[in-house]
Amino acid sequence: MNEPHTPHRRLLSCIGLILAALSILAGCNNQGPNRVQGYVEGEFVYVASPLPGQLEALYVQRGAQAKAGDPLFALDSTAEIAARNEAERRLAQGRATLEDAKKGRRPSEIEALEAQLKQARAALEYSELEFQRQEKLVRSDSVAMQAFDRARSARDQDRQRVAQLEADLETARLGSRSDQIEAAEANVRALEAALARAEWELSQKRQNAPQAALVFDTLYRQGEWVAAGRPVVALLPPQNIKVRAFVPENRVALIHPGDTVHVTVDGLPEPLIGKVSYISPRAEFTPPVIYSQESRSKLVFMIEAVFDPKTAVSLHPGQPVDVQFGS
Numbered sequence: 001m002n003e004p005h006t007p008h009r010r011l012l013s014c015i016g017l018i019l020a021a022l023s024i025l026a027g028c029n030n031q032g033p034n035r036v037q038g039y040v041e042g043e044f045v046y047v048a049s050p051l052p053g054q055l056e057a058l059y060v061q062r063g064a065q066a067k068a069g070d071p072l073f074a075l076d077s078t079a080e081i082a083a084r085n086e087a088e089r090r091l092a093q094g095r096a097t098l099e100d101a102k103k104g105r106r107p108s109e110i111e112a113l114e115a116q117l118k119q120a121r122a123a124l125e126y127s128e129l130e131f132q133r134q135e136k137l138v139r140s141d142s143v144a145m146q147a148f149d150r151a152r153s154a155r156d157q158d159r160q161r162v163a164q165l166e167a168d169l170e171t172a173r174l175g176s177r178s179d180q181i182e183a184a185e186a187n188v189r190a191l192e193a194a195l196a197r198a199e200w201e202l203s204q205k206r207q208n209a210p211q212a213a214l215v216f217d218t219l220y221r222q223g224e225w226v227a228a229g230r231p232v233v234a235l236l237p238p239q240n241i242k243v244r245a246f247v248p249e250n251r252v253a254l255i256h257p258g259d260t261v262h263v264t265v266d267g268l269p270e271p272l273i274g275k276v277s278y279i280s281p282r283a284e285f286t287p288p289v290i291y292s293q294e295s296r297s298k299l300v301f302m303i304e305a306v307f308d309p310k311t312a313v314s315l316h317p318g319q320p321v322d323v324q325f326g327s
Contacts, residue, residue: 035324038245038263041304042317044216045240046231047207049075055220060233062218066209072233075226077205084202087195094191098184110172117165124158131155213237216317236317238309243274245323249299255279255325261305262324265315271324272311278304 053075060072134151138144213235220232243263247255255276262271280302305323307315315321 035322036245036247038243038303038321038323040315040317040319040321041242041244042216042236043240043242045210045213045235045237047072047210047233047235048229048231049204049207049226050228051075051080051201051204052228053077053205053226055222055224055226055232058218058220058222058232060215060218062215064215066213066215066235068209068211070209072207072209073220074206077202080198080202080205084195084198087191087198091188091191091195094184094188098181098188101181101184110169113165113169113172117162117169120158120161120165124155124162127151127155127158207232209235211235211237213240214313238312239306241307241312241315241317242277243305243307243315243321243323245303245305245321246300247303247325249283249301251325252279252301252303255303259325263305263307263315264322264324265319268314272307272314274305274307274311276303276325277306278302 055073056076057074058072059074060066060070066072131151131154134148138148214237215233216236217234218232219230219234220226226232243261257276257279259276261274261276263274264271283299283301303323306312
C-alpha cells in the first residue's frame with residue numbers, strides 16, 4: 001500500500017530539504033525579514049478497492065479533472081455478481097419458507113380433515129343411540145351385559161376419535177409452532193445480511209471520485225491484476241494543496257495560525273493570498289550539538305499555509321515559491 005506513495009514523498013522530501021537550506025541562506029540576503037522561500041506540497045487521495053481483481057476499465061487519464069461521483073475505474077466483478085445472485089435466490093427461498101411456516105395446511109388437506117370429522121361425529125351419534133338402547137335393555141334384563149359393554153366401548157372410542165380430529169383440524173389451521181416461525185425469521189434476517197454483504201462487495205469493484213480533484217496519476221494499466229487495497233488512481237483535490245516554508249527560529253514567534261501570507265509564484269503577476277494553517281512544534285534539521293547562541297540561528301520551523309480551492313488550482317506540487325508573512 002505504501003509503494004505508490006514513496007516516489008512522490010521522496011521527491012517532495014528532497015525538494016523540502018533543498019528549499020529549507022535555501023531559506024536559511026536567504027536570511028543572509030537582502031530579502032525582507034518576513035520573507036522566506038518555500039515549496040508547494042500536495043496531499044494526495046489514493047483511491048483503491050478493498051477487493052482484488054483484474055483492472056477491467058480505467059475511465060480517467062493523468063492530468064484530467066474529475067468531478068465528485070465521476071467513475072474512476074472498475075475491476076472484474078464476475079465472482080461478485082455470481083455471489084450476489086446466489087444470495088438473492090437464497091433469500092427468496094428463505095422468505096418462502098417463512099411464509100409457508102406462518103400458514104396452515106393447504107385447503108385440500110383441511111377439507112379432508114373436516115370430512116373425517118363429520119364422519120366421526122356421525123359415527124358418534126350412532127354409537128350414542130346404540131349405547132342408550134343397550135342401557136335400557138340391560139336394565140330390563142333383555143340383553144346380556146357383554147352387549148352393553150361393547151356399546152359403551154364403541155361410544156367412548158367414537159368420542160375420542162371426534163376429539164382427536166377436532167384438535168388436528170385446529171392445529172392444521174394454526175400453521176407451524178412459534179419457535180419454528182422464529183427460527184425461519186432469524187434465517188431470513190441472516191440471508192438479508194448475506195445479500196447486503198454481497199451487494200457491497202460488488203459495489204466496491206467500481207470506484208468513483210469522492211470529490212472534485214485533479215487526476216494526479218494512474219498507477220495501473222487496463223488488464224493488470226490489482227491486489228486488494230492497492231491504489232489505482234491518485235487524486236489531488238485543490239483543498240489539499242498547501243505551501244510549506246521553513247522559518248528561522250528567531251522569526252517563528254511572530255507567526256500565528258490564521259495569519260495572512262502572500263505567496264509569489266514564478267509566472268503569476270500577483271501574489272496568491274493564503275492563511276497559516278500549521279506551525280510545527282519542533283525544529284527541523286536540528287544540529288546534533290548542544291544548543292548555543294550560534295547553533296540556534298541554524299534552526300528552522302516548518303510553516304504550512306492553505307488557500308481557497310479556486311486559488312489553489314494555480315499551484316503545483318514541488319513548485320518553488322516565495323512566502324511573505326504579514327500584510
